[in-house]
Amino acid sequence: MKRSDDSEREKRRKRRRLLQELGEQKIPFLSPSDPGFQQLWDTSYSGLMLRRSGSLPPGLDERVQSALSTLRDRGCLLRDLVRVRERDVFTAVSRALVGQPGCTYRYLDTRLFTIPWHCEEDKGLGRNEGHGDKPCCDTGLRTACKALWELNQFFCSDVQLHQNRRTSKRKRSESEEEEGKEKPQSEGCSEDRTCEEKEERKSGDDSDSGQGCSRSSPHPSESGSIRFNITLINYMDPASMSQLKEEPYYGMGKMAVGWHHDENLVPHSPVAVYSYSCPGETKTEVVKPTEEKEGQTSTEGEKGDEARRDEEEEAGDEGTSKEEGEKEKVCWRVGLKVAWDIHTPGLALPLQSGDCYYMTDDLNRTHQHCVLAGDKARFSSTHRVAQCITGTLEYIQKRCSEALENLHTDPETGAKSLRSLLLSTLQHIEDIHNEVEFEWLRQYWFQGRRYARFCSWWSKPMERLETDWKQMERMTELLLAVVEDENNVQENRQEMAETLLNSLSDRQQHRQTWRDSSDPSRHGLHKTSEGAL
Ligand SMILES: O=C(O)CCC(=O)C(=O)O
Numbered sequence: 257m258k259r260s261d262d263s264e265r266e267k268r269r270k271r272r273r274l275l276q277e278l279g280e281q282k283i284p285f286l287s288p289s290d291p292g293f294q295q296l297w298d299t300s301y302s303g304l305m306l307r308r309s310g311s312l313p314p315g316l317d318e319r320v321q322s323a324l325s326t327l328r329d330r331g332c333l334l335r336d337l338v339r340v341r342e343r344d345v346f347t348a349v350s351r352a353l354v355g356q357p358g359c360t361y362r363y364l365d366t367r368l369f370t371i372p373w374h375c376e377e378d379k380g381l382g383r384n385e386g387h388g389d390k391p392c393c394d395t396g397l398r399t400a401c402k403a404l405w406e407l408n409q410f411f412c413s414d415v416q417l418h419q420n421r422r423t424s425k426r427k428r429s430e431s432e433e434e435e436g437k438e439k440p441q442s443e444g445c446s447e448d449r450t451c452e453e454k455e456e457r458k459s460g461d462d463s464d465s466g467q468g469c470s471r472s473s474p475h476p477s478e479s480g481s482i483r484f485n486i487t488l489i490n491y492m493d494p495a496s497m498s499q500l501k502e503e504p505y506y507g508m509g510k511m512a513v514g515w516h517h518d519e520n521l522v523p524h525s526p527v528a529v530y531s532y533s534c535p536g537e538t539k540t541e542v543v544k545p546t547e548e549k550e551g552q553t554s555t556e557g558e559k560g561d562e563a564r565r566d567e568e569e570e571a572g573d574e575g576t577s578k579e580e581g582e583k584e585k586v587c588w589r590v591g592l593k594v595a596w597d598i599h600t601p602g603l604a605l606p607l608q609s610g611d612c613y614y615m616t617d618d619l620n621r622t623h624q625h626c627v628l629a630g631d632k633a634r635f636s637s638t639h640r641v642a643q644c645i646t647g648t649l650e651y652i653q654k655r656c657s658e659a660l661e662n663l664h665t666d667p668e669t670g671a672k673s674l675r676s677l678l679l680s681t682l683q684h685i686e687d688i689h690n691e692v693e694f695e696w697l698r699q700y701w702f703q704g705r706r707y708a709r710f711c712s713w714w715s716k717p718m719e720r721l722e723t724d725w726k727q728m729e730r731m732t733e734l735l736l737a738v739v740e741d742e743n744n745v746q747e748n749r750q751e752m753a754e755t756l757l758n759s760l761s762d763r764q765q766h767r768q769t770w771r772d773s774s775d776p777s778r779h780g781l782h783k784t785s786e787g788a789l
């Protein structure tokens with residue numbers, strides 16, 4: 257729950273200034289039917305790439321779509337309770353994390369635990385951690401996760417291909433410039449970000465072959481192959497969401513996911529998204545703009561959502577002009593804006609079912625994106641290179657072992673004692689104690705273990721972490737005994753007491769925050785009329 261207060265305050269100030277400058281006006285945004293759309297894309301959103309439906313290898317669309325429906329039908333997709341500006345709110349979209357076994361993804365102070373995907377190359381990865389050969393999920397779910405892994409494989413190579421193309425194009429034009437030649441006029445496909453590039457794929461695709469199975473840490477795209485290690489699956493049926501928030505700055509329409517940067521990714525790594533809108537009846541009444549009154553609250557907290565993610569938040573929520581093209585809103589769209597910029601028009605890109613889009617280069621850092629709801633239920637599978645240096649099971653297990661090294665058990669009496677009383681060692685252990693409690697156990701108890709019904713992969717490892725944590729509680733008690741013992745000749749007893757007191761009061765405060773979060777009466781009662789972004 258730690259946030260840098262200063263940077264939050266600074267962001268708030270910056271936001272207020274921009275909003276003042278903007279006044280009542282909306283910032284323009286362009287859609288494909290608007291003149292200048294392609295040019296705006298090329299100049300201000302060049303890291304965005306669209307792959308029209310039909311780009312996947314034969315049969316994969318069907319497998320992925322059926323996988324997504326399976327996850328929904330099994331009840332695996334759940335709304336996350338996330339923390340935004342010190343309040344707990346439910347996301348409007350339902351989610352699940354699928355990815356490398358043992359990997360987690362942290363966003364908005366919430367840690368999600370992967371349902372492991374399975375791949376042919378490494379049979380062991382699909383097994384139940386700590387349960388020998390027993391599989392962690394049933395066949396249906398395994399098949400679903402495997403399809404998502406296949407999609408991931410496709411994205412790894414396709415995004416790589418796209419990036420290689422861009423790099424060589426850039427190099428070509430740089431050397432042409434150096435030679436004083438005029439830049440050749442871009443024509444047809446070369447500027448069309450939706451073109452197929454099939455020929456190039458045949459000759460240039462050298463980056464797949466099982467890389468998504470790697471258990472090693474992913475490396476940023478710059479140095480070579482892209483390794484998406486997780487996908488965050490989103491699902492929303494607008495028919496069951498009557499109070500979605502209006503996009504407040506551009507008047508783009510109802511948002512399923514508010515403006516944000518994707519958090520906790522390896523710097524400069526790309527994001528690849530597969531969009532699937534379910535076939536079904538058009539429920540146009542749902543997407544018509546509805547009045548949202550000041551001060552209105554949502555019983556489910558759905559309007560609060562990630563709309564308040566990250567950098568920009570306190571915009572008005574006064575709704576958009578009713579004259580806006582209703583037709584456009586039938587389609588799901590991704591909206592993009594340049595971060596902290598109220599002069600560059602926004603971009604709204606409609607997505608047909610089966611379309612994929614990539615955010616490459618630095619787009620996720622320099623820009624924000626949002627998702628604008630269409631009229632049908634829709635899934636997205638958003639593949640990322642999660643920054644998981646401190647987010648894997650392997651990592652936290654190692655940390656726990658480090659801490660427990662300081663616990664000595666007398667082989668004869670079984671009595672426990674601390675090996676070292678060095679302040680730095682004690683502090684280190686208390687830090688690990690906090691980390692395993694707040695970043696893992698509580699996160700898991702709070703919402704990670706809801707997946708245990710479908711997949712038991714995390715059950716045993718979490719039990720083991722809990723055992724380790726209990727040992728650390730024991731170590732804290734032992735330390736307390738040392739500092740309380742007046743006969744103890746330890747010369748730094750005073751400093752030890754201070755270290756312990758600091759740790760204990762931090763822990764106490766942190767536990768209280770968690771207790772508050774776990775109190776259901778606090779959920780859904782947030783004032784949601786406050787602006788988006
Ligand atoms: O659904 C999409 O197209 C993107 C969703 C998104 O931005 C997210 O999950 O972070």
Ligand SMILES: [Fe+2]
Pocket residue numbers: 516517518625
């Ligand atoms: Fe996102």
